Amino acid sequence: MPENPVPENAVWFITGCSSGLGRALATAVLDRGLRAVVTARDPEQVADLAAGHGDRALVLPLDVTDHAQVVDAVKQAEAAFGRIDVLVGNAGYGYLAAVEEGEDDEVRKLFDTNVFGLADVTRAVLPGMRARRSGHIVTVSSLGGLAAFGATGYYHATKFAVEGLSESLAAEVAPLGIKVTIVEPAAFRTHWSGPSMRQSAIRIDDYAETAGARRAATTATYGHQPGDPVRAAEAVIDAVGAEEPPLRLLLGKAAYDIATARLDTLRSTFDTWRETTLGADFPEGTP
Secondary structure (H helix, E strand, O other): OOOOOOOOOOEEEEOOOOOHHHHHHHHHHHHOOOEEEEEEOOHHHOHHHHOOOHHHEEEEEOOOOOHHHHHHHHHHHHHHHOOOOEEEEOOOOOEEEOHHHOOHHHHHHHHHHHHHHHHHHHHHHHHHHHHHOOEEEEEEOOHHHOOOOOOEHHHHHHHHHHHHHHHHHHHHHHHHOEEEEEEEEOOEOOOOOOOOOEEOOOOOHHHHHHHHHHHHHHHHOOOOOOEOHHHHHHHHHHHHHOOOOOOEEEEOHHHHHHHHHHHHHHHHHHHHOHHHHHOOOOOOOOO
């Protein structure tokens, strides 16, 4: 097997470190003796993560929707450490609304953070990785990037976009020695379904039993989610350090169960409609 290009003294650049997986990952990276660029919109919320780690930790303000700040943060990280070996695009949040209930401004802000912000940071880091012919880009998607449910359609749309963007990126950078891993967590004990969650102020009675019911069910999980962010962080670090890192990394039993059931459903539907599908081509021998 080829050797993983990520060095033992790797420099990790992590977005969205104020809570959840980002915070757990920054903690785990530094605790392992690695170097980390710890970023958040409010750097005071992550200053404690750097305590006791000396010059191995660099705390920077970063709003991924601010292009100038993205460029500046990457420049500061490369100036301090000489390079960025692992980029973790973790910054993001959820939004609850039936599709018809979606508020235009809120939906655009959601895409700005979850998709365009991730893409912007990735583009800023890639030149250095290309020059060194090494690196690893970790994009934090979701089980919701593989399967969709009511009330989170716009969130799913952002994560489906992250999946497609990341898979294309993986094909493009593989010959350059750069790896890509898409992380797909299920419900983890983070702020996602609590303080970080945004909801549409619009509620349409006809969706009460579908999107409305799932809004309530989703927020009720806060504080009781089965996923452990600390264990998830360790899993991500181990995957990045593997000789053959996975393109996709499911996290949590629910992620595995739902994703594999989704595969079975897709296969069944494709097989059921196979003849119709194949019949859409020109007949063999048609010029």
